[in-house]
Amino acid sequence: MIDREQVLHVARLARLRLSEAELEQMAGELSGILQHVDRIAELDLDEVPPTSHVIELENVLRADEPRPSWPRDVVLEQAPDPSDGAFRVPSPQAE
Amino acid sequence: MGELLELTVAEAAARISAGDVSADEYFEAWREAAAGDELNAYLWRAEEGGDATEGPLAGIPVAVKDIFCTEGVPTTAASRIIEGYRPPYTATAVRRLQEAGAGLLGKTNMDEFAMGSSNENSAYGPVLNPWDRGRVPGGSSGGSAAVVAAGLAPCAIGTDTGGSIRQPASLCGIVGLKPTYGAVSRYGMIAFASSLDQCGPLTRDVADAALMLNVLQGRDRCDSTSVGIEGGVEVPTREDLKGLRFAVPAELGQDAIEPGVRTVFEATLATIERLGGEIAEVPLPHAEHGISAYYVIAPAEASSNLARYDGVRYGMRAKGDGDLLEMYESTRAAGFGDEVKRRIMLGTYALSSGYYEAYYGQAQKVRTKISADFDAAFERVDFVVTPTSPSVAFGLGEKTADPLAMYMNDFFTVPMSLAGIPAISIPAGLAEPDGGGPDLPVGFQIAAPAFAEQRLLDAAHALESAIGFDSRSGEGDGG
Numbered sequence: 001m002i003d004r005e006q007v008l009h010v011a012r013l014a015r016l017r018l019s020e021a022e023l024e025q026m027a028g029e030l031s032g033i034l035q036h037v038d039r040i041a042e043l044d045l046d047e048v049p050p051t052s053h054v055i056e057l058e059n060v061l062r063a064d065e066p067r068p069s070w071p072r073d074v075v076l077e078q079a080p081d082p083s084d085g086a087f088r089v090p091s092p093q094a095e
Numbered sequence: 096m097g098e099l100l101e102l103t104v105a106e107a108a109a110r111i112s113a114g115d116v117s118a119d120e121y122f123e124a125w126r127e128a129a130a131g132d133e134l135n136a137y138l139w140r141a142e143e144g145g146d147a148t149e150g151p152l153a154g155i156p157v158a159v160k161d162i163f164c165t166e167g168v169p170t171t172a173a174s175r176i177i178e179g180y181r182p183p184y185t186a187t188a189v190r191r192l193q194e195a196g197a198g199l200l201g202k203t204n205m206d207e208f209a210m211g212s213s214n215e216n217s218a219y220g221p222v223l224n225p226w227d228r229g230r231v232p233g234g235s236s237g238g239s240a241a242v243v244a245a246g247l248a249p250c251a252i253g254t255d256t257g258g259s260i261r262q263p264a265s266l267c268g269i270v271g272l273k274p275t276y277g278a279v280s281r282y283g284m285i286a287f288a289s290s291l292d293q294c295g296p297l298t299r300d301v302a303d304a305a306l307m308l309n310v311l312q313g314r315d316r317c318d319s320t321s322v323g324i325e326g327g328v329e330v331p332t333r334e335d336l337k338g339l340r341f342a343v344p345a346e347l348g349q350d351a352i353e354p355g356v357r358t359v360f361e362a363t364l365a366t367i368e369r370l371g372g373e374i375a376e377v378p379l380p381h382a383e384h385g386i387s388a389y390y391v392i393a394p395a396e397a398s399s400n401l402a403r404y405d406g407v408r409y410g411m412r413a414k415g416d417g418d419l420l421e422m423y424e425s426t427r428a429a430g431f432g433d434e435v436k437r438r439i440m441l442g443t444y445a446l447s448s449g450y451y452e453a454y455y456g457q458a459q460k461v462r463t464k465i466s467a468d469f470d471a472a473f474e475r476v477d478f479v480v481t482p483t484s485p486s487v488a489f490g491l492g493e494k495t496a497d498p499l500a501m502y503m504n505d506f507f508t509v510p511m512s513l514a515g516i517p518a519i520s521i522p523a524g525l526a527e528p529d530g531g532g533p534d535l536p537v538g539f540q541i542a543a544p545a546f547a548e549q550r551l552l553d554a555a556h557a558l559e560s561a562i563g564f565d566s567r568s569g570e571g572d573g574g
Contacts, residue, residue: 002444014398014443015405016436017424026440029498033441036499037387040461041453050459051466053290053320054515054545055277060319074183080412087407092419 001031099124104155104250104303105330108196111154118146118154122198125156129201129247134223134232136241139169140201150196152310158248160239161202162209163189163294164283168199172285173217174207176430177410186283187315188252188294195310200248203238207432208401209259209287211235212504215495216434223491224267226535230488233263233504239297240267244566250307251297256288257389258483258508260295261520265483265538268522269566270559271297272304272552273508275545276515277322279308280315288396291389291512299566301521301556305330308548328549331556336372339554341541342476344379350506353486355526359537360482363523366561367480372554377472377479381464385509386502388465391445391458392513397435398442404430437498466514473544478554481507483520483538487528511542518542519555522564536564 007027011018018026076082081089099121102110110116122145129140138161145156159165162172164182171177189199206216214222214237222237224230225245232241236253240263243251253260255273264271272295279294286292296307305328313323343364352360364374406412406426413425431439445454472479485506494501511518519541525534539558543551 006444007440010440010444010447013447014439015402015420015423015427016431016439017428018436022436026437029437030441030444032499033390033502034444037391037454037458040384040387040457043384043457043461043464045457045460045464048460048463050456051462051513052459054466055320055322057320057322062316070183075408078180078183078409080406080410089407090415090417090419090422 001034002027100128100246103300104152104298105306107249108151108153108155111148114148118148121145121154122156125200125249129242132242132247134225134228134241134245135220136204136222136238136245136247137201138171138173138204138219138238141199144200145198147196147198150194151306152192153196155197155249156200157192157197158200158203158239158242158251159189160205160236160251160253162205162254162285163252164285165189165199165202168202170202170285171219172208173205173219174430174432174435175218175411176404176427179411180409182283184283187280187317188284188311191310191313192252203236203242203251205238206235207435208285208397209235209254209256210397210434210438212258212262212501213494214238215491216432218432221491224488226268226488227533230490230535231266233266233484233488235259236297237263240264240269240271243267243269243297243299250299250303252294252307252311253297254284254292254294255512256291256393257512258505260297261508261518261538261540262484262504264297264520266488266536268536268564269297269299270301270304270519270521271295272308272519273511273517274308274312274548275324275517277320278312278324278517278546278548280313280318280321282315282317286400288393289400290396291393301519301552301559302330304519305552324546324548328552331553333553333557334560336367336370336554336557338371339478340373340375340476341367341478341480342375342377342472343480344382345376346379346383347481351485352482353526353529355528356482356484356486356537359524359526360539363539363558363562367558370557370561375476377476379468379472379479379510381461381468382510384461385465385513386506388458388461388513389505389509390441390502391454392462394438394442395445395455396442398439398446401435401439434498462513465510469514469516477543477550479542481540483507483540487526487535487537507540516542516545517548517551519551521555521559521562522566523562524564
């Protein structure tokens with residue numbers, strides 16, 4: 001149903017590194033779950049509108065007034081690698 | 096001291112407000128009880144607190160699922176990926192409890208990011224069921240259910256996305272209420288599936304659930320989907336069910352239910368009739384597809400919500416000397432547990448190009464049909480009733496090898512979540528598990544139309560009084 005290559009592709013989309021063992025196991029488990037889920041594919045629902053949300057709310061508005069945000073040091077306190085008042089990350093391009 | 100712990104939340108708050116019981120003494124009694132946790136139910140416990148003498152929850156210590164942000168207090172969602180996180184703010188639900196006089200007693204263990212039905216997906220190890228420590232407490236709010244059942248907290252809050260309040264309440268023999276979607280603010284509740292997540296109380300009785308819900312509910316400008324319950328709810332006093340119609344889904348006969356659970360369910364239907372209620376049958380033909388729709392929609396939303404855990408702004412970062420992409424991938428690989436990875440993969444797949452309509456689109460249409468089935472049912476009856484869980488508490492490790500078997504625990508609770516309607520689980524009796532062993536609690540689920548919480552609580556209270564289940568009988572093994 002869903003093979004190793006597809007699992008690898010989805011894992012890349014999801015930014016997850018999976019070990020060889022995890023890839024194999026994930027392929028089997030996802031296939032089993034999707035096989036069950038596929039039963040809804042057989043239902044004729046062409047004319048049925050989708051429900052993305054049970055509460056019908058549209059354009060919930062508020063006044064756009066400036067207010068203080070979190071102090072920079074409070075936010076950076078939670079970061080794994082703060083530096084010079086910013087979040088430091090590895091280079092986006094491998095050296 | 097012991098006598099203080101016997102009081103319900105409503106009784107204790109009344110005595111504290113009247114000055115008959117000291118808030119400090121009461122909090123201290125519960126702090127000592129919580130310190131005796133042998134169930135791995137708490138991830139953090141307060142050193143002090145609870146000196147308020149005013150408000151509907153004056154001086155009441157509350158156990159809070161560790162998915163709610165609490166300012167300055169570690170909040171883990173039972174995941175390694177945000178280990179050490181101390182939120183700079185408090186979730187609206189918790190803040191509302193505090194403003195009503197309650198104090199934070201502790202943060203409770205749970206399935207990682209609320210994904211699970213057994214608490215075995217916690218990065219901090221499973222919670223044990225106080226009735227039998229070889230069994231699971233249910234999930235994902237397993238810690239919150241276990242502390243109330245074991246007498247380690249007077250009350251707790253949890254979150255319910257597909258059954259995560261109701262199912263553990265059922266397996267631990269206490270009351271668990273999932274309010275209507277939109278009744279309680281989700282602000283500061285770490286998101287799993289945003290169109291389904293809802294906060295609710297886990298308590299020893301229905302009156303306490305009503306008391307807590309009335310504090311929790313309300314509009315919040317930080318959550319545009321929170322609309323509150325108009326007029327709030329009052330503590331129920333109803334003792335009969337005259338004129339009320341309870342419907343059993345017509346399909347229930349074919350569903351896989353443990354014999355002991357079915358026996359208790361049928362006995363409860365007889366109790367409803369004895370109280371003057373009427374039992375009917377309604378078709379809910381799409382409910383059986385609830386699991387399929389749910390396990391597309393919830394993982395799809397989760398895969399999006401959990402994209403924020405990337406090792407940049409909070410939590411852990413995997414060590415390494417690669418580039419940014421490698422850092423993301425290795426941090427998420429090291430930080431997430433197996434079930435969370437499985438759901439991220441499932442959700443990402445369902446939303447990926449070429450599969451979106453077949454899975455996510457179709458699941459959303461099933462959701463419409465499930466809601467329509469409930470709408471049609473509620474034109475004829477007041478409530479829909481089912482067993483909360485197909486089985487009593489199962490053994491630790493019994494279902495971990497088969498994700499689909501684990502998902503089936505949510506068979507009776509997922510349809511209400513998809514429809515956004517309120518549902519409560521109350522303990523209805525004890526049953527022998529399949530395969531033998533001491534009797535364990537069985538939950539009875541009652542669902543009502545959106546925002547009909549008052550009617551739901553009134554009926555649940557009347558039924559609870561007639562059943563007379565002793566919610567404290569699970570305490571013997573609690574710690």
